[in-house]
């Protein structure tokens with residue numbers, strides 16, 4: 474459920490049919506700060522680029538209004554923060570290495586992290602994860 478909640482942060486972008494990461498991040502994975510996280514993807518023929526970001530948000534979001542959303546659903550605040558890792562990653566690169574680092578000191582069980590690749594009107598994200606020392 475925690476993962477589904479955080480996914481809502483990234484909702485709104487269509488899932489790509491033709492491009493995705495090979496990384497199968499296990500449910501509940503925790504990656505160590507300072508280590509290399511290597512995102513990989515298969516060979517691509519397209520010559521343009523995608524915008525690679527990493528976001529963090531609360532695993533247990535703050536309920537801003539319990540019934541203020543559509544059809545009386547709750548409105549949450551995930552305290553989401555996004556940083557651009559590289560706005561122009563070439564599809565042909567097949568990998569991107571991120572040295573795991575916290576956004577604003579966020580780490581541990583309270584915070585989920587997620588990568589997002591966006592281009593044109595499409596986007597794709599591997600599963601969310603946590604980071605720790």
Ligand SMILES: *[C@@H]1O[C@H](CO)[C@@H](O)[C@H](O)[C@H]1NC(C)=O
Pocket residue numbers: 524525526555557560561
């Ligand atoms: C990448 O995405 C971020 C966050 O949505 C946005 O602020 C930035 O302008 C984008 N960069 C490019 C090159 O599209």
